[in-house]
Amino acid sequence: MNTTNSEFFSALSERIPGGVNSPFRAFQAVGGHPPVLVRGRGSRVWDVEGTEYLDFCCAWGPLMLGHSHPELVAAGRQALEDGSVFGASTPWELEFVEAITAAYPSMQKVRLVNSGAEAVASTLRVARGATGKARIVKFEGCYHGHVECLDSVGIEAEELGGPLALGASPGSAAETLIATFNDLASVRTILQAHHQEVAAVIIEPIPGSMAVTRPLPGFLEGLRCLCEEFGVLLIFDEVLSGCRVARGGAQEIFGVQPDLTCLGKALAGGMPVGAYGGRRDLMDHVAPLGKVYQAGTFCGNPLTVRCGTANLKHLAQAGVYQRLAEETDFLTRSLEGLHPNLRFVAYPGMFGLYFAPREITNHHDMEQVDLEFYRGFYHRLLAKGIYLPPSSLDAAGLSLAHSRPDLERFVQAVAEGLS
Ligand SMILES: Cc1ncc(COP(=O)(O)O)c(C=O)c1O
The missing domain is CATH 3.90.1150.10 (Aspartate Aminotransferase, domain 1)
Structure with missing residues (x-):
């Protein structure tokens, strides 16, 4: 034994x-x-x-209230008793997304998913679907989860022995352009050459995989301006920083509004969760309203959502x-x-x-x-x-x-x- x-x-x-x-x-x-x-x-x-x-370690991010917080345990227990998944709309989804949009005013509409990676992948789809462009600019050293076009090239692939992660599709990796964090000139160079093919720039506003890296003063603001100048969308991946650095994430601290945001981890206090959202006109491309398809059996399930609401209510306390x-x-x-x-x-x-x-x-x-x-x-x-x-x-x-x-x-x- x-x-x-x-x-x-x-x-x-x-x-x-x-x-x-x-x-x-x-x-x-x-x-x-x-x-x-x-x-x-x-x-x-x-x-x-x-x-x-x-x-x-705090489970790599989710546990803002610590382990087994009584308010989350009560919410989770009640959800299990009432039914943990229906595959249908529930009133608790409304409470949860309203708590999210209250903390993240840039997220006018939100979709709930089950992990950070799922939120990132879905956001890229919205960006591509809305702009009709395919390429994405990312920053070396920013981690966005297990999302093929983002983790298959650059240092993440090199750490595993090659310019392209083993098993990744070369086509998907070719969509990715890589800039240097805290270096606006590197972004300008890429956008000058490629803005007609670039749908979005995605960034961890406070990266958590280069230890914790501070954005230099003016960097995020400058990035917002560059995206405007070249007509590309700005995506904040706040899967890690969301609800940790402030209730409203890095966008609250720095006062920079992205077009689209990805959340996960600390949103639901330890339940598997992801969420993405942003400008209403962009999110209205998501099916069934629009033609950008994204779906999931467990998306918005009551167990996650009811724990998530209890978590966000606690975090909203003065x-x-x-x-x-x-x-x-x-x-x-x-x-x-x-x-x-x-x-x-x-x-x-x-x-x-x-x-x-x-x-x-x-x-x-x-x-x-x-x-x-x-x-x-x-x-x-x-x-x-x-x-x-x-x-x-x-x-x-x-x-x-x-x-x-x-x-x-x-x-x-x-x-x-x-x-
Ligand atoms: C910034 C960031 N984005 C996305 C992800 C992926 O989230 P998940 O592991 O829930 O898929 C992570 C996970 O560490 C992350 O830190």
């Missing part, structure tokens, strides 16, 4: 490629075996051996993001100076922690990140009961369940983990 993490992980690896249902979860970047988790409550998770960890901002400020102040190469880049609800001589501004800077140092550091923190994302280049999470003593414990573990 399996009892330890390594026994369970070996057994999982017999039946599931790499033992994981999403490659991020494997410990390839830090080495060793991941703990196999069985329970989460508030800011903590427990593995099959009964070891407790303070969770700063002071929620102020508290998160105070906690990330506390971490920033407390970690400063602990190590000359320690970089801590935080927004309310998410942070990047890595070792490099200076802060990352685009994918070129990732070369300077000391991945080897992070490996040892990661395992020293894990041994102290601190569970971070197992990659120094992925965003960590902070939830409302993390208390000040939790954060003090984290700071102390970091200090000890550095020595």
